[in-house]
Amino acid sequence: MILLHLFLTFFKIGLFTIGGGYAMIPLIQEEVLQNHWLSFTDLIDFIAVSESTPGPFAVNIATYIGAETVGILGAVCATAGVVLPSFLIILLVAKWFLSMQENHFVQGALYGLRPAVVGLIAAAAFSVCTTSFFPEGSFTAVNWIGVCIFALALALLLWKKPHPILLILFSAGLGIVFCTIQERFIA
Template sequence: MVWQLFVTFLKIGFVAFGGGYAVIPMIQYEVEAHGWLEAERFRQVVAMAGMSPGPISTNAATLVGYDSAGMLGGIAATLGMVLPSLAVIVLLSAVFFRFQGSKWMKSSLYGLRPIIAGMIAYAALHFGFLSGQEAFTWMTVSTLAICGGCLVLLVRYKLHPIAVIAAAGVAGIVIYT
């Protein structure tokens, strides 16, 4: 199982474009396909990974590996997730500096934006609203209100993101307790 965790997260690591939240759907697919975690446990792992310092995808890989196969599983999944990024960054930095003015390079980077945004939106919808609950409850509506309020605070009033995070936390305490 340790080898399977390493190979699976190595594969995910090679296609992990767009940051951690964009990778969560891929991790979820593999976790479900291999039966490593139950759906509710996976949601808990993603929540813990998001609250932990560092990249959410690496944290999620570590926690999935640890939950599935103990310490060695955690190490294998983490190495599998990190090694491709390291190798790709080293290679891409050499290519990027050589072709940074190229029209093809700029176009390919612009072309990746929509899929990355779509995968992040999928993760937000799936984990935030469509996690086996009714579609629109008072909690869904209040969560959307908090999201909208945060967006206004960031875009219109240009508040610091840490202040907006703190305001969202206070809103959550007031609304959900």
């Protein structure tokens, strides 16, 4: 029964999310926390890992949640659920692309969806930032290490425009160094 639940949950997420992986984060967060599949901290950690591993974000996170919940069969069901809606929609669009391309209603729907996608991405970014910078859920306790790493990575990105992999490795390295120093000398 859990396998069907995983499949249907990720099918719903894949079906009703327009805008890609970042737009899926609020829906994934709600479903995962509501079903107690992962803790909020684990989910945020895997969002970071999922962004730095090869492959689409939605597939990576669905596979991970399925594997953590049930194992290999869970990974297969969750991944199939998140991929199947896109596959079916692409088949339908490919079949009727030319007739739908100039349709006034289709153009209007796509125009109206753009702000919603931006809002979902902004909500996901806000959620990840608040968890990363304020780990205790209070705006009084600030994760200064996270803020410093973010500021350095952002400055490096704007100044030198490094390859994303180098930026990820740089940030991970700084995190390891700062956390090791903090554990060894401060705690």
